[in-house]
Structure formats: structure tokens, C-alpha cells
Amino acid sequence: MNPHPTPNLGVSQCLLGEPVRYDGGHRREAFLVERLARHVTWVPVCPEAVLGTPREPMHLVREGGRLALRGNETGGDCTGPVQDFVQGRVPALADAGLDGYIFKARSPSCGLEVRVANEAEPAAGLFAAALTDALPDLPVVEEAGMAISNTREAFVERIFAHARVRELFAAPWTPADLVRFHTREKMLLLSHDRVGYDQLGRFVAKAAGQPRNEVAHGYLQRFMRVLATPVSVGQHVNVLQHMAGHFREHLDPSRQASLHGAIDACRRGECPPRDIYARIRAIARELDIQWVREQSILNPFPQELLNEEIHD
Numbered sequence: 001m002n003p004h005p006t007p008n009l010g011v012s013q014c015l016l017g018e019p020v021r022y023d024g025g026h027r028r029e030a031f032l033v034e035r036l037a038r039h040v041t042w043v044p045v046c047p048e049a050v051l052g053t054p055r056e057p058m059h060l061v062r063e064g065g066r067l068a069l070r071g072n073e074t075g076g077d078c079t080g081p082v083q084d085f086v087q088g089r090v091p092a093l094a095d096a097g098l099d100g101y102i103f104k105a106r107s108p109s110c111g112l113e114v115r116v117a118n119e120a121e122p123a124a125g126l127f128a129a130a131l132t133d134a135l136p137d138l139p140v141v142e143e144a145g146m147a148i149s150n151t152r153e154a155f156v157e158r159i160f161a162h163a164r165v166r167e168l169f170a171a172p173w174t175p176a177d178l179v180r181f182h183t184r185e186k187m188l189l190l191s192h193d194r195v196g197y198d199q200l201g202r203f204v205a206k207a208a209g210q211p212r213n214e215v216a217h218g219y220l221q222r223f224m225r226v227l228a229t230p231v232s233v234g235q236h237v238n239v240l241q242h243m244a245g246h247f248r249e250h251l252d253p254s255r256q257a258s259l260h261g262a263i264d265a266c267r268r269g270e271c272p273p274r275d276i277y278a279r280i281r282a283i284a285r286e287l288d289i290q291w292v293r294e295q296s297i298l299n300p301f302p303q304e305l306l307n308e309e310i311h312d
Contacts, residue, residue, distance in 0.1 A: 100159035
């Protein structure tokens, strides 16, 4: 299996520099276009472009229990054409093998938390709401979140993980293949949610003889829900200690002490977990300890992203 299958990534089209905004402009995001683009297949979408470009800017308003799009200047109802687009496009995207989506923040169609003119609480834009309802476990983020290092890294980790699961089930697979896959993902899953990992393990153990489509859907759903749980430093430390335990019979006392000292420094917040994962990866390669080498948490996405483009 390819350790890094290419994620299919939906994106608000204006973020790629396409002139589809209401004023004929764009909101090009350099990180997406210049860096992430080398590692993903884009699926660009602009629901509002169905109204033409340029066009009157719009806002969300609650009318009769539903969200509507109204022009900022004329107050004209723009909901119909956009809703028609959404109803046609979302089912196609749900079947397109998406591994994640990057939405334009504050967009009345694509934002995840958008101001509603006559309400105190924000709401998702028309397109974003429909897509996340159709694909509730799909990794999603706004471009504003991609500017935050931890949010960006977590999103990239999840889209590559989603792509790995998608690739597994896209090919002819057996229950034994699923067990091997799940084993390689063990440390990544444990770093997020021990209880969720245990539940997923029981699901895998019962997969043999079950309908294949149900197994594929159920595993992906549970897998992504585990990864949606934020990681704590303590969870990272537990995983690092677990992997370091595989070196106990192979490292001399001095090197063992040095490694465990580094893990303790990580616990105290004196060095980031990724530095210790890199050290674990190097030792596993040196000692050729296959179980550790194959853990996806040591190679969660392409190395050039890990070293140069994700971490600030």
C-alpha cells in the first residue's frame, strides 16, 4: 500500500486564486497554491458563481425557519439558484471520494460559522451545511484555521489518514488486510482516543463474514471519529513510551536513558512531540524494528510537509 495516497481535497475555488468572488476577485491562499497543491488533487467549487461574476454581495438571513441568501444592496432573494446548485453538486461530491474540504470563512455559502443578519448565533453557509450533513465525518476546515499551526497539522494528518482508508477499501481487500492496516494505525489512533481505539479494534475483530460495504463504511466512520478527538501532550507521551519500549532490548543503558529523558522533556513541554517522533523513527530504522517502522504516526504525511510546510 502507498503510505501516502494523494488526498482528494475539496476547496472553495476563490482560495486557489480563481476570480469567482462577487467583485471578480479572489482570495488566493499561498500555502494552498504553492505548497499543499503538490500533494493533493483539488476539487474546486464555488456555489455562488452560478449567479455570475461580478454579482451583488450577499448575506444570510433566517426566514420562516430556513436560511436564505439576500443581496446586501437590493435585498433580492438569491437563494433559489444557489440552492439548486447545492442540491445537484453535494450528492456528486459525496460520491467523489473526497478526503477533506477547505471552506472560505465568512462566505454565506461556504463558511462554517457565518453571521446571520437577524440572529445572534452564527450558522454554516448553505453549501457548507449541506456538504457536512452529507459527509459528517469528512475532515473540514476554513482557510483561516489553516493559518494556525496546530489546526493545520491536525487537518493535514486527517486528510492523509482518510485517504489511506479510502485506498484500502477501493482495492480488493480481505479481513486480514484490514487487520494489518489497523495494526499500522495503532499508535496514531491511540494518540487521539484510547477508548475509541479499543472500540474500533472490536469492530475489526468482528469484520470477517460481515457485508463488505458495511465494514468499509463502519470502519471509516469510526476511524475518523477517533482522529477527530484532539491530542494532548500526555497522550503523545504515552504513545512515545510505548514505542520506546520496543527498543529496550536493543539500546544500551545510556541511549535508553537519553531517549526517556527526551520523552520526559516532552512531557514538561520543553520540546515538541514531533521531535521525539523523529528520533523514534530514526532509531526504528537503525534497528530495523518493523512494527515500529510501519506505524503511520511516524510518517503521517509526506516528509517534506512534515519538515518544511506544516510546522512554523
